[in-house]
Amino acid sequence: MNKSTIKKNIKNFKSENFDWKLVQSEMKNKLGLDVYESWLKKITFVDEFNNYLLLSVPTRFIRDWITSRYLDQILQIIKVYKKDIIRIEFKIVDQDVNPGEKKVVEEPLVRSENVSFIKDSYLQYNRIDPNKRFDNFIIGSSNKLAYAASLKVSENISHYNPLYIYGGVGMGKTHLLNSIGLELKKNNKVMFISAERFMYQFVKSIKSNDMVKFKEYFRNTDILLIDDIQFISGKEAMQEEFFHTFNALLDNGAQIVVSADRAPNKLSRIQERIKSRFSGGLVVDIQKPDQELRKKIVEKKTEELNSLYADDLNISREIQDFISNEVTASVRELVGAINRLVSFSRIYNKAPNLAETKVVLKDLLNLSENKVTIDLIQTIVCKFFKISKNEMLSSRRSRYLVRPRQTAIYLTKILTSKSLPEIGREFSNRDHTTIIHSVKTIEKIKEKDPEMVDNINKLKNQILYNNRENEI
DSSP states (O other): OOHHHHHHHHHHOBTTBOOHHHHHHHHHHHHOHHHHHHTGGGOEEEEEOSSEEEEEESOHHHHHHHHHHTHHHHHHHHHHHOTTOOEEEEEEOOTTSOHHHHHHHTSOHHHHSOBOOOTTOHHHHOOOOTTOOGGGOOOOTTTHHHHHHHHHHHHSTTSSSSEEEEESTTSSHHHHHHHHHHHHTTTSOEEEEEHHHHHHHHHHHHHTTOHHHHHHHHHSOSEEEEEOGGGGTTOHHHHHHHHHHHHHHHHTTOEEEEEESSOGGGOSSSOHHHHHHHHTSEEEEEOOOOHHHHHHHHHHHHHHHHHHSTTTOOOOHHHHHHHHHHOOSOHHHHHHHHHHHHHHHHHHTSOOOHHHHHHHTTTTSSOTTOOOOHHHHHHHHHHHHTOOHHHHHSSOOOHHHHHHHHHHHHHHHHHSOOOHHHHHHHTTSOOHHHHHHHHHHHHHHHHHOHHHHHHHHHHHHHHHHOHHHHOO
16 A cells, blocks of 8 residues: 555544554555455454554454464554554454344443443453353362362352462463453452553542542442452552452452462562451462363363364374473463464464474473574584585585575574574674575475475474484
8 A cells, every 4th residue: 555545544534433444455465465364354343442442353362363463563554544543452252143143242341241340441441251261261180279269259259258369370360250250240240450450540540630430430349350469569559549449348248359470478569458358368379280281271272273273273182292291381371382283284284293393382392401502503404414514614505515504594593583694603604695595595495395394394303302312
């Protein structure tokens, strides 16, 4: 789209009638037809607010994929047409329902849900996700107590008050809070908010001299679900307000559920009386998932994605076992690993083998002892092609040397974070243009030569996972 066209579109643009088709056309031009057809075409414009747009997508997986890879570029395209837009919010809208039902789903939350909100920004404070439910929370020995306590609270308000759930990043705390909110919002007013958003609204209310309205919003609810409470650390004025809000809700018989990354007595720079209130309820933790739970999670998520992409995905039992054994940090990383393999399958129209899986997941795997260096890559490539390192680094242009040299340069580019000049220096001070040429040459050969693809995969596997036995 040329500049004159963009200027014309901006001139004709009216905020009350956002032309999403213009944005779609520009996304197609800027990000490519393949990306647009696979992902961005599924985005639907819902509404425009003061400084952000509300868009919808059909699944949580698509939302997460778009958010992690294309959100900044989409926002820049939108800002061409409307400079005031500073962020994008997504909601999940199931496109398989009939038109009448879909219309109800897309109604603003304030009209269709019994959830309290703050005017013009309710989406920031009530991110109750219909996909995070008790029935799809996968239970194991590491999270069984937290699950049981959350379920009990959803059945009997104030049975445990407050309920305090703590654990590391990506362990399922937010999933449980969301599940409680989903169950209780049917008959109660629910406020689901992160501590960071609570703090933002508190500061905003002070600046606008509107603390009365702030108190009214946060104390007039039946259920307060507050995520990541550790972020109020050091904010004395806000802690004071939170303490009084906490007490007012308890006096009114409201249920409070709090999540954090550590136990109450480990919270730093938080008032002792607040920590005491937290400790006075039920405190439960979620530990790292054990091998049995990781296996259940991988199986469950694979089944879900198989139902969505039946023609594209076939993650073998070998790959599933590998993921559950090697990705050990958190539940979120397990799900992220499966999502990556799904994307690989859709992009390359084939299921990944074990070597490809190791490359795709190299930053998630529990193999920190294997450090990839340029020297290691050169050594393994030289051994593979049966040449010496001196020959590879020489200025000679014999064919039997050029291809291994280009292969080593290509592998260095994709397996390390080194810049082009840095790579050039490690290959006998070659110019960065030579590095670019080598990478492009190997990529072109891979498109036509299955043997080259196989060689690259074998070398990747050796470099990433068999360093010790391949050193020479």
